[in-house]
Amino acid sequence: MSTGVYIFLGVVGFSGLALIAYFIIIYNGLIALRENIKKAWGNTDVILKQRYDELPKLVSVCESYARFEKGLLTRLMKAREHYFQARSIGKKAKASSEISGALKSLFAFAENYPDLKANQNFMQLQGRISHLEESLADRREFYNDSVNNYNIRIQQIPDVLIARFMRLESQEMFPIGDEERKDVNVHIFP
């Protein structure tokens, strides 16, 4: 065999090895990305569940104040019910947005009730829910980043070839809903 053949065989051998190794890295990377999304969603759902569990306590504290807006409490409990019924990420995100919007309004209206505001239980619940909301915002950001990384990867060359082979599809983000964007209209009693 000539030197050229040896060179050719060497190049082909290394290229073959490189291709196999690269394929394995891409395949494992895509699997890791998909699992990262599941993990990120799981961690977000934990916070959503914790907030869901706090809502009845908050409602019962507010209900003890006869004059408190009943409509707000009903809206909050309806949003909670929607979250309970939601199965997909998109529906849960929508229900979560409803809850956040209702909570924002509730805390804003509570400003009109100095007795309620001074109530120890209410203060504790408000602090706990605010903390959960902050955690939720961070986890949502992390989840969206993970989804974004995944969605970009499965559309890029050469990952797209393996993603198609694995039948991977784009994942849903956890968007901020319209309810959360709305400004709260607070009527302060004179």
Next chain:
Amino acid sequence: MILNPQLFLVSLLGIGFGGYWFVLGFREIKSRRIIQDIATSRIATGAVGTQVEIKGKVESQRSEKIPAPVSGFDCYFYSIEIQRLVKTRNSSYWKKLDQFYSSPGFFIDDGSGARAFVLVEGAEIIRSGGVRYLQSRSNRLDELPVSLKQALAQNQNQFKRFRFKNTSWLLSQEYRFVEWRFSQGQKVYVMGFADSGITPPKRIKIKFEQFLKARKLIQTNPKLQKKFDSNQDGVLDSGELEVGAKRVAQHWAVKEATTEPKNRPQAPRMIFRKKPGCPFIISDQTEHHLVREMGMKAGLKVFGGPVIALISGLYLMMAIIKPSL
């Protein structure tokens, strides 16, 4: 073709190094993809017990700055790597002997309201620059700067290969002390396995003053005397007193360590440490620069390695197989 023994050895090494570089390049590609794929977490709310990526500013375990032993610059964390010059027939290189740090690690604050602690041991440090070094022969170690001598003396118990001792001129070897450091507020990127924060230990070493204070308290307090009178004979003997004083002092020590005074920084929420199989990277570069640099290095290794291995292999084939054909 006549087989040159030296070139034969170099070719064999070339095949080995080429293959090694090839594998190393793919490892670098894998680490690069992990950096790209993991989203940045906030310390206060990020999930632990997994591979985590954070960005933040360096905070020291101590409150005061310390002078870096080689450069003399004030810093909050430094590392000194001790290297020895190894000479072979054809080349020479610096071999790492030992490494020590100013403290086991440093804190990172990302502004989320919680801090992470990074245990530096075993991490891959990627720095954009700022590495300083001092060179000395082992017969002239006493001429090193005082700060470096102090640091070497303080850490000599943990050295495995380096001996901090002047040797004779005849047996002397060339050493190099390589320093890198982090200053307060320096931005760093950390990616690695994160555990949850330190839980306070249940048993803490008690101070002798605390023991004396506890003994005095028991001697003056009839209620405590009754409590520690284990044989219930109405007399607190010296053994019972000692046991009682130790228990009281231990209680105080645990209470002191676990209560959080306003000026004491809170315990870290995450602890980064080396875990086998997980990349652990600390860098003062941005993620973007890090990824770009790693990509270039990986490319060089993945393509350069096979080229070296192929050239070396070809030489061997021509020298060994061809004459026999």
